[in-house]
Amino acid sequence: MTTIAELPPGFVDKVLSAQSTFRSVMDAMARPGSVQRIVPMAGAPDTMMRGTAAIALTLFDHDTPLWLDARMVESSDLVKWLKFHTGAPVVQDCSIASFALISDGTALPPLDRFALGTSEYPDRSTTVIIQVDSLASGRGFELRGPGIDGVATLQASIKPFDLFERLRINEALFPRGIDVVLVADDAVVAIPRTTRVVSKGS
Amino acid sequence: MNAPAYNFAYLDEQTKRMIRRAILKAIAIPGYQVPFASREMPMPYGWGTGGVQVTAAILGPRDVLKVIDQGSDDTTNAISIRKFFAKTAGVATTTATAEATVIQTRHRIPETALRENQVLVYQVPIPEPLRFLEPRETETRRMHALAEYGLMHVKLYEDIARFGHIATAYAYPVKVNARYVMDPSPTPKFDNPKMDNCPALQLFGAGREKRIYAIPPYTQVVSLDFEDHPFEPYRFNAPCALCGAEDSYLDEIVTDDQGGRMFVCSDTDYCEGRQAAGHHGSLSAAPYREKAGSHG
Numbered sequence: 212m213t214t215i216a217e218l219p220p221g222f223v224d225k226v227l228s229a230q231s232t233f234r235s236v237m238d239a240m241a242r243p244g245s246v247q248r249i250v251p252m253a254g255a256p257d258t259m260m261r262g263t264a265a266i267a268l269t270l271f272d273h274d275t276p277l278w279l280d281a282r283m284v285e286s287s288d289l290v291k292w293l294k295f296h297t298g299a300p301v302v303q304d305c306s307i308a309s310f311a312l313i314s315d316g317t318a319l320p321p322l323d324r325f326a327l328g329t330s331e332y333p334d335r336s337t338t339v340i341i342q343v344d345s346l347a348s349g350r351g352f353e354l355r356g357p358g359i360d361g362v363a364t365l366q367a368s369i370k371p372f373d374l375f376e377r378l379r380i381n382e383a384l385f386p387r388g389i390d391v392v393l394v395a396d397d398a399v400v401a402i403p404r405t406t407r408v409v410s411k412g413s
Numbered sequence: 414m415n416a417p418a419y420n421f422a423y424l425d426e427q428t429k430r431m432i433r434r435a436i437l438k439a440i441a442i443p444g445y446q447v448p449f450a451s452r453e454m455p456m457p458y459g460w461g462t463g464g465v466q467v468t469a470a471i472l473g474p475r476d477v478l479k480v481i482d483q484g485s486d487d488t489t490n491a492i493s494i495r496k497f498f499a500k501t502a503g504v505a506t507t508t509a510t511a512e513a514t515v516i517q518t519r520h521r522i523p524e525t526a527l528r529e530n531q532v533l534v535y536q537v538p539i540p541e542p543l544r545f546l547e548p549r550e551t552e553t554r555r556m557h558a559l560a561e562y563g564l565m566h567v568k569l570y571e572d573i574a575r576f577g578h579i580a581t582a583y584a585y586p587v588k589v590n591a592r593y594v595m596d597p598s599p600t601p602k603f604d605n606p607k608m609d610n611c612p613a614l615q616l617f618g619a620g621r622e623k624r625i626y627a628i629p630p631y632t633q634v635v636s637l638d639f640e641d642h643p644f645e646p647y648r649f650n651a652p653c654a655l656c657g658a659e660d661s662y663l664d665e666i667v668t669d670d671q672g673g674r675m676f677v678c679s680d681t682d683y684c685e686g687r688q689a690a691g692h693h694g695s696l697s698a699a700p701y702r703e704k705a706g707s708h709g
Contacts, residue, residue, distance in 0.1 A: 226421045230473045233433045237471065240440045241614045241629050270437075272430050309434075330558035334438035334447045357443050357590050358629035360612070386592065390441045403441035405590065405629075 213288050219254025221268050221296045228253070232269040236392065239401035244354040244363030246346050247399045256289040258282055258314045260342050262394040271297035271310060278308035278325075278337070282315045305337065313341040316370030322377050322389050333386040336404075344368040346395040351411035358403070364411070365400060369393065375408040382407065422469040422502040428452055432470035432625070436616060439627035444589030445557070446540050446624040454620065456497075460490055462620030464517050464536035465497070471532060471616070472498060472515060477505045479513035484521040484662065484679035491519070508682050520583075522604040524661050524683040527613035529630065535598045537619040540626060542586045542596040562594045565637060573642055582647060588635045589628055602636065603646045603662045609634040651676040654694040656687035 222228035228251030235247040255264035271277060277299040283289050284301075293299060302308055305325050313319055319341070328336035349368030352375060355361075371377070374391075381388040381404040388404030402408070420426065428450075435449040454462040472478065478498050482491040486508040494517060495506050507513050510525040517534040527533060543553045546564045556562070565586055572580045585602035589595045597608060598617060608615065608628060615628040628634060638644035649663045654675040661683055663676040678684035 226426060227474060229426065229429070230421070230471075233429075234471065234473060237433070237436060237440070237614075240437050241627075270430060270434055272427060274431065275434070331554045332448075333442050333445060334435070336438075338437070357632040358440070360631045386442050386445060388441075390437070405441065405443065 213291060215291070215295055218288065218292050218295055219256055219264075222251055222253045222265075224251070225268075227251070228265070229269040232265045235399055236266060236269070236401065239392070239399045240358075240390070240403055242358050242363075243356060243402055243406040244352075244359060244365045244400060246365075249397045249399055252397075256286065256292040258286050259289055259292075259312075260394050260396055262397045262399055263312065263340060263342055266340060266392065266394070266399070267293060267297055267299075267312075271299040273298045273300070275299050275309035276302045276307050278302055278305040278311040280311075280313045280315055280318055282318070283312055308337045311337050311339045313339060316341055316343065316374070319371050319374070319377075322380055325389055327384060327387040327389065330387065333388070336387065336389060338390045338392060340392045340394060341369075341374070343370065343393050343395050346393060346398040346400050353409045353411055354402075354406050355409075356403075356406040359406070367393065367395075367400070375402075375410065378402065378408065381405075419501045421474075422472050422498065423455075424452065424466065424469045428466075429470045432466055435625045436467065436470065436627065439616070439625050440614070440629050442593075443629055443632050444593030444595040444626060446619075446626045448623055449625050451620045451623040456493070458621040459538060461494055461517070461519055461536035463618030463622075463625070464519070464534050464620075465494060465618075466620060467534050467616050467618035467625060468494075468498065468515060468517050469502075471534075472502050472504060474502070474504065476514045477507050477512055479507050479510060479516045479682075480518075481516065481521055481523070481680075481682075482519040483664070484523075485681045487681060509686075510680075510682050520599050520601075521662070521679060522600060522607045524658075524678070524680045525686075527607075527611055529612045531613040533611075533613050533615045535600075535615065535617045537596070537598040537617045537624070538621070539584075540596055540598075540617065540619040540622050540624040542584075542594050557593060560592065562588075562637075565594055566639075569637060569639070569642075573639070579638065579642055579644075585644075586637050588637060590632050591635075594637070595626065595628075601647070601662055602644075603648055605634070605636045605644070606646060649676050652695055653678045653684060653687075656684045656692045657694045658684070658687055658692070 239247040325337035345368040354363040391402040393400045480491045480495040482488040510523040519536045636644040661678040
């Protein structure tokens with residue numbers, strides 16, 4: 212049984228660390244496929260990468276229902292850490308979540324179970340944060356869309372392997388859709404719903 | 414009495430988180446207006462409370478901030494906002510477009526081309542381009558949901574029927590990423606082409622109307638028009654009286670009560686930069702006298 216005093220710490224400087232982390236995520240969202248670094252570091256509970264922890268401390272609060280995948284829910288320390296540092300309510304129903312945290316990509320639920328927004332309010336959708344093996348090496352992907360000057364290339368090792376095929380639901384749903392943030396340690400890549408991805412093979 | 418203690422960049426952290434989440438959704442859905450819980454700011458509505466909140470949410474200690482009002486760095490609104498952030502965030506400020514990382518603007522886009530590492534933050538009075546055509550928010554939401562923009566084309570057509578050309582000169586509607594019709598804020602339509610495929614991120618904040626929207630970098634922005642009445646940017650047909658520029662947006666300044674007037678660059682940084690580089694207006698600093706009867 213971990214007491215609150217034993218939980219990993221949050222940011223040392225809450226204000227400037229959150230600002231710096233946000234700018235990395237904003238740049239990632241504005242330039243899909245570009246790899247941004249998260250500089251400020253916080254303590255992170257098991258199964259949570261330090262980039263994910265920094266994003267949680269930056270964007271989550273009592274207004275953001277949170278859905279955790281099975282591996283994360285099983286970690287009582289992780290749930291306690293999120294509750295103590297962010298106050299975000301953890302929900303069972305992923306269709307009402309503002310954010311979803313995925314540590315095990317192979318168990319990613321079908322994307323249409325998350326909130327997709329409505330035609331009138333497409334912003335009321337789940338941002339899915341997926342921890343992946345690498346954003347520096349692996350399969351090559353070609354990305355096109357707003358924020359990209361022509362074509363962007365991404366080398367990444369991602370589970371589920373068919374993530375970008377699954378994300379093609381965004382083409383039909385737009386302006387509704389799912390925005391994805393990929394995290395590998397301190398590296399972040401965003402795939403907003405406007406990005407179209409084609410696999411280049413290995 | 415102790416000086417009041419502010420959080421970095423004035424806003425509290427919970428407010429910044431809320432605004433930051435809205436900004437991320439705005440970037441993900443280009444041109445769509447994200448509702449946000451706009452706060453009261455220590456300045457009146459209409460003075461850029463929306464832009465100030467967006468700037469406060471993104472600004473960091475290493476940023477260099479430029480603030481312009483109608484292209485000018487030295488008007489009341491620009492100076493007060495620049496000083497506001499110099500005081501509450503301690504950031505470096507500049508008037509040089511090329512040196513800035515964050516540029517907050519009221520009603521202009523700088524003449525100097527923007528770069529990838531810059532963010533342009535617009536102050537927006539009325540974010541809904543359809544508002545004067547349809548006052549009900551429920552209806553304009555549905556029109557955006559269905560991409561039902563016929564009414565806007567009718568409005569532009571009525572301009573042509575009445576005046577022979579599209580008479581809308583500012584806040585000229587654009588379509589972003591071939592989906593949402595968006596109000597570019599009351600910038601002159603001269604600036605519309607600069608929004609298209611811009612390397613910088615463009616963020617829009619409307620404080621009173623509680624909306625944030627965005628154009629990601631390298632995104633298609635098309636000014637609405639017709640095949641037989643294509644969009645045309647408008648500019649007074651004169652060189653700048655101070656720097657001689659023939660490509661910049663001009664302000665008309667009345668100099669006396671005899672019909673004297675001069676045209677000068679609206680972008681003060683651009684104009685000063687050109688003068689420093691040795692360019693001069695045809696009449697130097699003397700008033701440019703428009704020929705009788707010529708308008709254009």
